[in-house]
Amino acid sequence: MRIALLGGTGNIGEGLALRWAPKHDVVIGSRSAEKADEAATSCEERLFEEGTSCELAGEENVQAIADCDVVVLALQYQYAMPTAVAIKDKLNSNAIVVSPVVPMIKDGFLRYEPSKKYGSAALEIQNILSDNEVVSAFHTMPAARLIDLKDKLGLDVLVCGSEKPKQIVMGLVKDIEGLTAFDAGPLEASFMVESITPLLINVSARNRLKNSSIRIIGQSIK
């Protein structure tokens, strides 16, 4: 699959680029083509150090999405919305847009604060990119752990969206060793996943932890 990671020069975008590059065509997108290209080269070098040889592309955001099957908006909320507007007319009609975006504000503690009109970042992006399917995922993934290729992860990813694109994104989660995908419902349920991110940052700050994430502890029904 061809995957564009907008915001792939930092945070979980870079981590996903590193983890997916051995199995997929990965294009790193950035507002600066030069920074994108540098990030792609740096990812190639780090994968090579780990014994994996693969090529990544780096392009300005709008170029990066060309012919992509999946586009990940690995951006902070305030950049994600204008980027969604900028790419709207250039997206493949069947490209799936993945949102790990979390709107949050500082209020003594970190507070989840989506737009009142849409109720979650995922639904706000879906409203902008109304011709494409949006799937929300990767909100609780600590970037520092994803970027460290020696980290075996052992983490869970909660995924929200319509059935068909959600299954594709859950497949992409499973392509990363050490991640387990859970179906967390339709896109309308995304606010309950997005709000875990500021919660985890608060929990880290108050309990002398870093890179906090969650695991789902359930008992299988046979």
Add this chain to the structure above:
Amino acid sequence: MRIALLGGTGNIGEGLALRWAPKHDVVIGSRSAEKADEAATSCEERLFEEGTSCELAGEENVQAIADCDVVVLALQYQYAMPTAVAIKDKLNSNAIVVSPVVPMIKDGFLRYEPSKKYGSAALEIQNILSDNEVVSAFHTMPAARLIDLKDKLGLDVLVCGSEKPKQIVMGLVKDIEGLTAFDAGPLEASFMVESITPLLINVSARNRLKNSSIRIIGQSIK
């Protein structure tokens, strides 16, 4: 400590009664004094089967809270609010009120839906019981696991509230073997914990799981 469990005849109220009774004075509260008394006797019998001999009291809700240090509103949202109103004038002024209450509605999936005015069950209860300190906790605790005394748990409890009463409730969490308490911020942050409950129910239903809960996976800062 003297702890009243209102709604202690079912769900996590009963589980907490069983787990705390060996260390604390536990009073089970119910709208029916008879049902409360039956639940208390049944808890005593089950603890005795596990080799623990202790006494529990059972009372109608308003009687149950007399002289209590901690009162847990182990009730569904629609019963928790009238119960809070009913006990308001009878509560010890320094009693800590614990809310595991989660407002949720069915909407194809289960949706977290607190009152728009207060934003969370915890803040709504705090508004009613304005002379007492409310602490929110135990939202992600599967009742079936808590009730099963052979279950070693291994679960995490996210606790929100003001510092002093929160530390007391975190101490009560630690009194239950197999539970770890995490400080999740002030009571204003409770909505981000409460919303995990419907999320977990959705995840259970969609991934062939039961009794789902979460664990916090973090790296210690030394």
